[in-house]
Amino acid sequence: MSTVHAPPSPLRGMLPGLLLIAPALLAIALLYVVPLARSVIFAFVDAEGGLTTAHLRTAIELYGRDLIFTVLVTLGSLALISVISIAIAGYLTLGATPWAVTALRWLYRWPLFIPFIVAGQTARSFLARNGLMNGLLIDSGLMDPALAQSLLDWRGLVLTFAWKQVPFVTLLLAGAMASVDRSTIEAARNMGAGRLRCLLQIVLPQVRGTLLVGLILSLVTILSVLSVPLMVIAGNPTMMTAMMAHRVTYYGDYAVANALGLFSYLITAVAAYVYLRMTLSQHKEGVR
Amino acid sequence: MGVEALELQGLSIRLGGTQILHDVTLNVPAGSFTCLLGPSGCGKTTLLRSIAGFAPPASGDIRLGARSIAALPPEKRGTAMVFQSYALWPHMTVAGNLTYPLKLRGVPRAEREARAEAMLEMLGLSGYGARKVANLSGGQRQRVALGRALIIDPPILLLDEPLSNLDAAIRRNLRGELRRLQQRLGITTIMVTHDQEEALAMADTIVLMRAGEVVQVAAPQDLYTRPADLDAGRFLGVDNVVVARPDDPVAGETLGFRSSDARIHAQPPQNSLIRHGTVQDCAYTGGGYHLQLASGAEVISAMSDVPVTPGSQVCVAVPTASLMAFGADQKLLPN
Ligand SMILES: Nc1ncnc2c1ncn2[C@@H]1O[C@H](COP(=O)(O)OP(=O)(O)OP(=O)(O)O)[C@@H](O)[C@H]1O
Numbered sequence: 001m002s003t004v005h006a007p008p009s010p011l012r013g014m015l016p017g018l019l020l021i022a023p024a025l026l027a028i029a030l031l032y033v034v035p036l037a038r039s040v041i042f043a044f045v046d047a048e049g050g051l052t053t054a055h056l057r058t059a060i061e062l063y064g065r066d067l068i069f070t071v072l073v074t075l076g077s078l079a080l081i082s083v084i085s086i087a088i089a090g091y092l093t094l095g096a097t098p099w100a101v102t103a104l105r106w107l108y109r110w111p112l113f114i115p116f117i118v119a120g121q122t123a124r125s126f127l128a129r130n131g132l133m134n135g136l137l138i139d140s141g142l143m144d145p146a147l148a149q150s151l152l153d154w155r156g157l158v159l160t161f162a163w164k165q166v167p168f169v170t171l172l173l174a175g176a177m178a179s180v181d182r183s184t185i186e187a188a189r190n191m192g193a194g195r196l197r198c199l200l201q202i203v204l205p206q207v208r209g210t211l212l213v214g215l216i217l218s219l220v221t222i223l224s225v226l227s228v229p230l231m232v233i234a235g236n237p238t239m240m241t242a243m244m245a246h247r248v249t250y251y252g253d254y255a256v257a258n259a260l261g262l263f264s265y266l267i268t269a270v271a272a273y274v275y276l277r278m279t280l281s282q283h284k285e286g287v288r
Numbered sequence: 289m290g291v292e293a294l295e296l297q298g299l300s301i302r303l304g305g306t307q308i309l310h311d312v313t314l315n316v317p318a319g320s321f322t323c324l325l326g327p328s329g330c331g332k333t334t335l336l337r338s339i340a341g342f343a344p345p346a347s348g349d350i351r352l353g354a355r356s357i358a359a360l361p362p363e364k365r366g367t368a369m370v371f372q373s374y375a376l377w378p379h380m381t382v383a384g385n386l387t388y389p390l391k392l393r394g395v396p397r398a399e400r401e402a403r404a405e406a407m408l409e410m411l412g413l414s415g416y417g418a419r420k421v422a423n424l425s426g427g428q429r430q431r432v433a434l435g436r437a438l439i440i441d442p443p444i445l446l447l448d449e450p451l452s453n454l455d456a457a458i459r460r461n462l463r464g465e466l467r468r469l470q471q472r473l474g475i476t477t478i479m480v481t482h483d484q485e486e487a488l489a490m491a492d493t494i495v496l497m498r499a500g501e502v503v504q505v506a507a508p509q510d511l512y513t514r515p516a517d518l519d520a521g522r523f524l525g526v527d528n529v530v531v532a533r534p535d536d537p538v539a540g541e542t543l544g545f546r547s548s549d550a551r552i553h554a555q556p557p558q559n560s561l562i563r564h565g566t567v568q569d570c571a572y573t574g575g576g577y578h579l580q581l582a583s584g585a586e587v588i589s590a591m592s593d594v595p596v597t598p599g600s601q602v603c604v605a606v607p608t609a610s611l612m613a614f615g616a617d618q619k620l621l622p623n
């Protein structure tokens with residue numbers, strides 16, 4: 001027993017931990033970082049292998065309008081999603097009519113189980129000029145047939161995205177609202193706040209982190225869904241996903257598609273930054 | 289809004305299919321301090337919540353001053369409740385918590401802030417306005433909760449065990465403070481507690497409840513010396529009950545008394561209940577020694593100024609004034 005025990009190297013101590021997270025790290029690297037880096041790099045590389053911003057310029061020149069359209073449709077959808085989910089989750093939390101609350105709890109989740117492509121198809125037959133919605137409105141005498149118009153443009157997109165994402169955000173939001181301390185709501189009502197004020201000034205501020213998470217996840221979904229824009233709108237301008245697919249399938253032009261993809265990354269990066277900043281500041285508050 | 293009297297008339301409450309309150313009738317005079325006292329689960333919180341509008345009555349009426357408030361939603365009743373958990377709004381500062389009720393009443397900003405400042409001053413929390421409520425101690429939170437209720441000048445103040453989360457020293461302190469504040473503002477107050485000492489020290493009137501019913505309404509001294517029945521007596525610290533004998537100074541089926549009134553004597557005094565027994569246990573309790581005696585089949589607890597060796601024969605006496613005589617139906621007999 002004459003061997004001197006060397007102090008364990010810091011790396012040795014970290015080894016079990018490293019081994020444990022290795023599979024996750026590898027999966028992220030292979031499936032996410034490498035393709036991401038590749039597409040970012042290829043957005044700036046020309047046919048000869050030199051650096052260029054030509055693809056980016058082409059993308060903006062050809063698809064600038066689509067880009068702005070995408071941003072506006074996304075913001076519009078998120079606004080609609082927030083308003084409706086807050087209303088539904090708020091009613092589930094504060095509603096005074098038990099049977100209505102139960103019914104709503106049953107109903108609101110159904111769109112969660114419907115694939116985007118089906119949602120797009122349904123929206124198409126519902127919102128078209130001679131679609132189901134206008135048919136119902138005209139038959140019931142609420143609308144003059146001459147005024148019937150197709151909603152298969154930005155409005156159709158906003159409605160379809162909202163219809164599909166509202167249940168998801170509501171699910172998150174209603175869960176968070178249910179865990180808000182009920183006595184804080186009762187205290188507000190006791191002090192003279194009606195239900196709507198309670199929702200907006202007492203409940204919502206306590207769950208705004210969850211709302212933000214729901215909206216950011218919805219944003220990423222909206223920016224990556226291809227089937228809805230393909231099904232709902234024809235022609236220009238359209239969502240970036242449709243343009244990217246078009247560029248790849250018709251022209252085999254990966255470079256410009258990558259440049260378009262870069263803009264999607266930028267938009268989601270902004271959202272991710274906002275989210276991280278908020279969770280970090282909340283974390284700090286929790287620690288204090 | 290001024291001080292108003294509260295009146296409950298035959299109030300019954302059903303929650304989740306079970307009857308929680310049975311036909312409660314109660315008059316709370318304007319400006320009085322009333323304590324609801326009773327064992328856990330007897331319906332004290334439910335009674336308070338029904339006054340605030342969070343438990344709809346199955347029958348009966350609740351009147352504040354001249355008007356009935358039983359059908360109004362909570363936000364229209366104007367009662368101010370301090371919740372057991374304080375229920376401060378965590379996303380607002382201390383000042384925000386105090387000013388929000390005023391904002392709901394359309395008070396202009398400058399006045400809101402001035403009143404919040406004055407309230408903080410009164411609560412001994414000057415300079416805490418900008419703090420987050422999460423960073424306050426229990427006692428400070430309790431004061432903010434109280435301030436939030438008082439700032440609207442409510443006609444009636446409802447307190448649900450406001451002191452139960454605090455440690456004994458702060459509690460005794462706040463007990464006095466709360467009572468003085470109530471007297472200064474003259475606000476009609478109903479406080480729930482299951483601590484008899486707290487109720488006796490603070491209340492003008494104590495409402496003793498049991499299993500959803502009002503058992504007795506009395507001033508603290510009356511409740512303490514003359515509990516309505518044996519069960520109420522036990523709840524108020526009557527820990528000895530003996531079968532009455534013909535030569536006892538008062539007549540009844542059973543006689544109750546507190547161990548603090550039962551003393552060891554060498555010579556049996558006049559005008560007292562006398563029992564002889566064997567000391568089984570003697571424990572020091574700070575002020576004196578607490579004894580357990582076996583007297584025939586009965587066990588009596590008593591106090592002594594000096595230690596007594598277990599096994600010795602002693603004589604215990606209780607002054608007639610400290611005795612409570614109960615009938616066969618366990619009700620207190622008139623004296
Ligand atoms: N929402 C409800 N649904 C059904 N039963 C309830 C409900 N709330 C309270 N109860 C029941 O009503 C009874 C009285 O409850 P309450 O909270 O009023 O008691 P308490 O006197 O305040 O007790 P504690 O001193 O423990 O706070 C209890 O038996 C309780 O289980």
Ligand SMILES: [Mg+2]
Nearest residue numbers: 332333334480
């Ligand atoms: Mg209670």
